Amino acid sequence: MEKTLLSLTETIKTLLDEKKYATLKDILETMNPVDIAELFDDLQDEKTPILFRLLPKELAADTFVEMDEETQELLIHGFSDSELKEVVDELFVDDAVDIIEEMPANVVKRILRQADPVTRKSINELLKYPDDSAGSIMTTEFISLRPAMTVEEAIKRIRRTGVDKETIYTCYVTDELNRLIGIMTVKTLLLSDENKCVLELMEDNVISVNTLDDQEEVAQLFSKYNLLALPVVDTENRLVGIVTIDDAMDVLEEEVTEDIEKMAAVMPSDKPYMRTSVFGLCKKRIPWLLILMISATFTGAIITSFESALAANIALSAFIPMLMDTGGNAGSQASVSIIRAISLGEVNFKDLFKVMWKEFRVAVICGLILACANFVKIMLLDFHGTPLEQALPVAAVVCLTMLAAVIIAKLIGCFLPLLANKIGFDPAVMASPLITTIVDALSLLVYFEFATMILSTM
């Protein structure tokens, strides 16, 4: 697929150079807007406006929405005012808002000047909603019905007004004060008697969200309730817009990326990797690296304070990396499993003891297996040929620490994300890196405790 598109880019370039516009038009018209947009993004050429002019009006708008913001800006600069107006008129309001949010001020002014007054008003209203709110991802173009309409009248209304609505499949029934009282699917309309009235057929048990609700929670309702669209109401239950599933899926994708980034100690951003600058990446990564580096000082301090124990038995230091790594890995396994379960709504703070008891048992089993494997490895490999009375105590210290480290790691790994969630922090921040640092310090303390206890009694 990737390959076809690349060689297609070459073909298109050649055809553009040869000015074979009729052929180009034929090719473009067989393509999907998403693929055409990708083609334009790849092309990034001063000739793209020429190519864009070959697209039929509706396909042009659909394609424009799917492009990278750089390509969009490049095209807008090449547009005449009437061309820009044509594209803007075809856009859905929420898509227009998404584009405007990414554009520099002068381009925004030009776009708004070309929009018709009604659209301009809607755009300006949507721009007021805070980022990450339901209001910021909704569209104001939906079909509303009245409860007294018959099925026939409702279908007529859809036929008359449906063409520029983002979805016609779910219609919203409102009263004279524009309050949402029910939803009506086109499926029900098509499968019902034409003379029945909307009021008796509509679903009046409606799931809706408020304009200021968090977009992530809104998006999760789509997958929980298998929705195609979700009405957005204001504080007086007046219908102000709808969120459609394509926008909800985009939000879910963004939020997963954010969670994954936080788990890896990267500050989240909404720009794709390849379009983030080197400084942008540094800014996202440095804060956690610094915090974690400084907190690793505690671990260093622990080692320093046991310097004499280490100096007496230098072999002990060879096992530090393995103990720290294994503790860190065991902790991140637990924390990441819990973080994901929290974000899928499977687990919350009231399950704390159930989860900790479960993790404790998992830790004991995993810890014992690792300790045994480790014991065999130490005796057969590391201390091969060392007298037994010297090898055995060190092996015992290492293996006991291993067991303890895994238990500590798993317990902290499940406790911290649940606690974070409870007190209103994002559990994803409690992922591997932070937990690794804490577990490292604790495991080392245990290690040196065991070492002092066992090795000094000999």
Add this chain to the structure above:
Amino acid sequence: MEKTLLSLTETIKTLLDEKKYATLKDILETMNPVDIAELFDDLQDEKTPILFRLLPKELAADTFVEMDEETQELLIHGFSDSELKEVVDELFVDDAVDIIEEMPANVVKRILRQADPVTRKSINELLKYPDDSAGSIMTTEFISLRPAMTVEEAIKRIRRTGVDKETIYTCYVTDELNRLIGIMTVKTLLLSDENKCVLELMEDNVISVNTLDDQEEVAQLFSKYNLLALPVVDTENRLVGIVTIDDAMDVLEEEVTEDIEKMAAVMPSDKPYMRTSVFGLCKKRIPWLLILMISATFTGAIITSFESALAANIALSAFIPMLMDTGGNAGSQASVSIIRAISLGEVNFKDLFKVMWKEFRVAVICGLILACANFVKIMLLDFHGTPLEQALPVAAVVCLTMLAAVIIAKLIGCFLPLLANKIGFDPAVMASPLITTIVDALSLLVYFEFATMILSTM
């Protein structure tokens, strides 16, 4: 929300005990099937079959699909054959298949015996498709149209056959050999002249997938092309089923969980955390813990081989945890960013040099900042009061290693996932834990090299 549901569970329990069935029926009928299913899952009581019988037929089936498999099994055991038949008749074929795949053999037999012959045949066919294939998530219940039909005839056909189809909004146009030649949305049908024919209105540039295509790739097409449904064809382009967006969203959620688990060195499974047994969790976690523990042996071996250098300057060992942690964190930042970019299709192997050059610059900047911060910290805190000629060389060794470790970590962190993707492995496996282990070993080598070079020349 969680709270309302919990107290509702209590209310329902009380009403059940008091046998207030009319009230219960009224309450249930106002609720959404997803919430009723959650209620049943919470209840898990021998009385659930009584409660289930209060639901109207269609709501009962919609609710049944959303329940946990344990609740479903419990209910099926309580069902009479005719009750089971009623539920099975209302299920969509793909949902029936999902349920059957989770049930023990005797329950499966009972379900299949109650299904009507046509449904049984469809179920058996769907069960044959491999797990994770498009065939395994598709449904065979869709509306097909013929190219010669008029809009009016098409709408009539939808009205006649639509009631038990999973979606009516996208219809599929097939020829006499059942080959897919176009798609037709209800939107187009409703907004077009009744006498036009399907052939001239249908979209003939159709995105379809093959029955054996990977379900993750299928699901990603939904978000890429903003689809509501996707036709599935066999090798001869005959239409055999459709995948709807609700199933695609479930797949995306599963695949994200799998990726996140792999990144945390957990073997993926498709069971939610709370329903996985302790042994189940151990089995998912032990393999990577063992592999990583054993590979940490190399790190230990490096320390052992530099034992004399360490013994000479025991202060060096105090910085090992900080260097290892920071290297690991820097590596996982890079690897996780790249893994996510790969899975979103933003980056692939052909970008290798661009990515590595970017990460190199990021690493130099981050490394320098960390090294400087570290230098200040060492001189002011760790070696406060130590003579300068003793403190300075150690600080230099630590800070130079810090810079080198960050560069190594970032380069390996972006290289390995891209390589894995290129040679057909899952890039998610190349996440933090594996990279940490490799970076640990390399940073220690660098550390001791610098130590030997700088400290021995004094």
